Amino acid sequence: MDIFLQQLINGLVVGSIYALIALGYTMVYGIMQLINFAHGEIVMIGAMVTITCINLLLGMGVQMPGPVLLLVGLLMAIPVSMFLGFAIEKVAYQPLRKAPRLAPLITAIGVSIVLQQVAMLIWGRNYRPFPSILPTEVHIIGGAAITDLQIAIIVLALLLMGGLFYLIEKTKLGRAMRATSQNPEVAKLMGVNVNHIISMTFIIGSALGAVAGVMVAANYDQAHAYMGFMIGLKAFTAAVLGGIGNIGGAVLGGILLGIIESLGSGYLGDLTGGVLGSHYKDIFAFVVLIIVLVFRPSGLMGERVAERA
Amino acid sequence: MHETMKKNPLLLAIFATFVMVLPWVLGGFFENGNSWLRAVDFALLYILLALGLNIVVGYAGLLDLGYIAFYAVGAYLYALLNSPHLAEVLPAWLSHPPFLVMMVLAAIVAGVFGVLLGSPTLKLRGDYLAIVTLGFGEIIRIFMNNLDRPVNITNGPQGINHIDAVQIAGYDFGRPIEFLGLTFEKIHLYYYLILAFCALIIFVSMRLQNSRIGRAWVAIREDEIAANAMGINTRNVKLLAFAMGASFGGVSGALFASFQGFVSPESFVLMESVMVLCMVVLGGMGNIPGVILGAIIVSITPELLRDIINPLQMAIAGKRVVDPENLRMLVFGLAMIIIMLVRPEGLWPSKRRRAELHPKTKEIALQEKDSLQDAERNHD
Incomplete structure (x- = not known):
């Protein structure tokens, strides 16, 4: 039982991180039907900038409690990621809005390569350890261990998701975003500045991505220039699982994927007598995805869109 | 061309x-002509791959992001049958099959994998298909990485070593052959071998393009519902595209394994699939010379940059400031972005595609727009 609970908690933590990143993918997809391949790299840059800032502050001998240091680092990283998201859209996607659909996919891959290489030039090829500034004490709940960090990740992720829901459902900006995703042409006629809305979508998504990046780095105690790739892939899978373009779907897909992965890799070895071990963990994301899409091609919460003739 | x-x-x-x-x-x-020739050999392999993917993406319009999996299947099949790794387990008649049998086998096995991937995903469209094929590619790679226990089949991350080169008509391509006073080394022999396969696939692609099947693919790419209404069995025709693309991938994989003499899962990462797709799109989807051009540019540019960037850096700064490997990929990424921004239809697009994106004159474009609007109005 306690193993089950433990895996569930781990899955929930990883899942809420996936969900935050998946939101960035799904918002962009909802508005411009584009897979923003560079989103994973924005997550990575967020993590790297935060680590650098914290190390800088520690190097200057600043005396601050760990969580405050982390917050300062995060507040430095968010604007960097926001600017990157904004700039990427302006440079690589906006000129190609009327181009064939594969063209922006290729520029997205190009941007992704460029960001990875720039990160390597700045931060080197090796893993960057996350500075040990956070309390490490462990709470025991029902036989399962959970750290303050893990609690903080789940709570913060939930808060951010709640904030995003409020923004999209209740504010004027949110209404304009929904209008743009339904029909950009008509939204334009109604006085929505579509370019502005698309920029805002990238900026919000990138900010969420930066937070998620710091969570990943803190949770696994390290960051790496290539980390954005796999985590981006998983998050995109989560977005598709939930039904891409659907905000609630991204949250559901992310959390489900985290839990499935964690439970699956935890029990797979036992179930198969050690034949299939936890090194098959990465397969889960894809197997689940294929199964879901075969039976429900539009994802769990996606609407069944009639094919456009 | x-x-x-x-x-x-x-x-x-x-x-x-x-x-x-x-x-x-x-x-x-x-x-260093030999290292250049090696790069050219690999460029030819990439041409094979890109032309295979062109059938799936360019002709049939099915976005496949896991194409490298079929390359991997072909490569591992060749490696298992032609190396000491499984020699004790394999029955004698299956070990070291004759060259043509081996190539047909690689094509068939990879084709079967293509159908296996294709059949559950036929209902999916566009980006969903892309992400499922991507997942499939990763699954194949993860299995290759981990199938060293409980029974050692793929030898895990270490990969399979000591793969024998192909033997054609008694000639071992792994050894130099004297002919007409010239010494043909392995890289020369493979240059001509892969070139022959390139010629074959170019011929097949050209014949396919204007065949009944080729036109069915174009119809599906442009409008699947209309194609269905015209009596095209979209399911079978799409499966055929997957299978044919996969077989070409399998054959090039087998050639790759025999040329390299060594395979490991590292050669079949997602980035490779992405690179092959870049070749097709950068060059010009659906256009054979365009795709060939794309394959040459994408595979040779990093090699060229290797020889240019470091001396340049030395000349300007006098010392190694940044890692040339990073800079090389950085320039490559930037080049990809710039080419796409300048020519979104690819460097050498097919006539049809160019016409779609750049109507000949403003007048024609306006006329077309008017007639479209008229049609819509009448429709209402």
Whole structure:
């Protein structure tokens, strides 16, 4: 039982991180039907900038409690990621809005390569350890261990998701975003500045991505220039699982994927007598995805869109 | 390219001669000609791959992001049958099959994998298909990485070593052969072998393009519902595209394994699939010369940059400031972005695609727009 609970908690933590990143993918997809391949790299840059800032502050001998240091680092990283998201859209996607659909996919891959290489030039090829500034004490709940960090990740992720829901459902900006995703042409006629809305979508998504990046780095105690790739892939899978373009779907897909992965890799070895071990963990994301899409091609919460003739 | 050449046999002859003597030109003019020839050999392999993917993406319009999986299947099949790794377990008749049998086998096995992937995903469209094929590619790679226990099949991350080169008509391609006073080394022999396969797939692609099947693919790409209504069995025709693309991938994988003498899961990462897709899109989807051009640019540019960037850095700064490997990929990424921004239809697009994106004159474009609007109005 306690193993089950433990895996569930781990899955929930990883899942809420996936969900935050998946939101960035799904918002962009909802508005411009584009897979923003560079989103994973924005997550990575967020993590790297935060680590650098914290190390800088520690190097200057600043005396601050760990969580405050982390917050300062995060507040430095968010604007960097926001600017990157904004700039990427302006440079690589906006000129190609009327181009064939594969063209922006290729520029997205190009941007992704460029960001990875720039990160390597700045931060080197090796893993960057996350500075040990956070309390490490462990709470025991029902036989399962959970750290303050893990609690903080789940709570913060939930808060951010709640904030995003409020923004999209209740504010004027949110209404304009929904209008743009339904029909950009008509939204334009109604006085929505579509370019502005698309920029805002990238900026919000990138900010969420930066937070998620710091969570990943803190949770696994390290960051790496290539980390954005796999985590981006998983998050995109989560977005598709939930039904891409659907905000609630991204949250559901992310959390489900985290839990499935964690439970699956935890029990797979036992179930198969050690034949299939936890090194098959990465397969889960894809197997689940294929199964879901075969039976429900539009994802769990996606609407069944009639094919456009 | 092929159209001008059809009209001008002299041009074709010059081009063919150039291609035939290229290895010796490289060897004669460059100090490190052999390493260049090796790069050219790999570029030819990429041409094979890109033309195979072109059938799936360019002709049938099915976005496949896991294409490298079929390359991997072909490569591992060759490696398992032609190396000491499984020699004790394999029955004698299956070990070291004759060259042609091996190639047909690689094509069939990879084709079966293509159908296996295709059949559950046929209902999906566009980006969903892309992400499922991507997942499939990763699954194949993860299995190759981990199938070293409980029974050692793929030898895990270490990969399979000591793969024998192909033997054709008693000649071992792994050893130098003297012919007409020239010494053909392994890289020369493979240059001509892969070139022959390139010629074959170019021929097949050209014949397919204007065949009944080829036109069915175009119809599906443009509008699946309409194609269905016209009596095309969309399911079978799409499966055929997957299977044919996969078989070409399998054959090039087998050639790759025999050329390299070594395979490991590292050669089949997602980035490779992405690179092959870049070749197709950068060059010009659906257009054979375009795809070939794309494959050459994407595979040779990083090699060229390797020889340019470091000396340049030395000349300017006098020392190694940044890792040339990073800079090389950085320039490559930037080039990809810039080419797409300038020519979103690809460097050498097919006529149809160019016409879609750049109508000949403003007048025609306006007329078309008007008639479209008229049609819509009448429709209402």
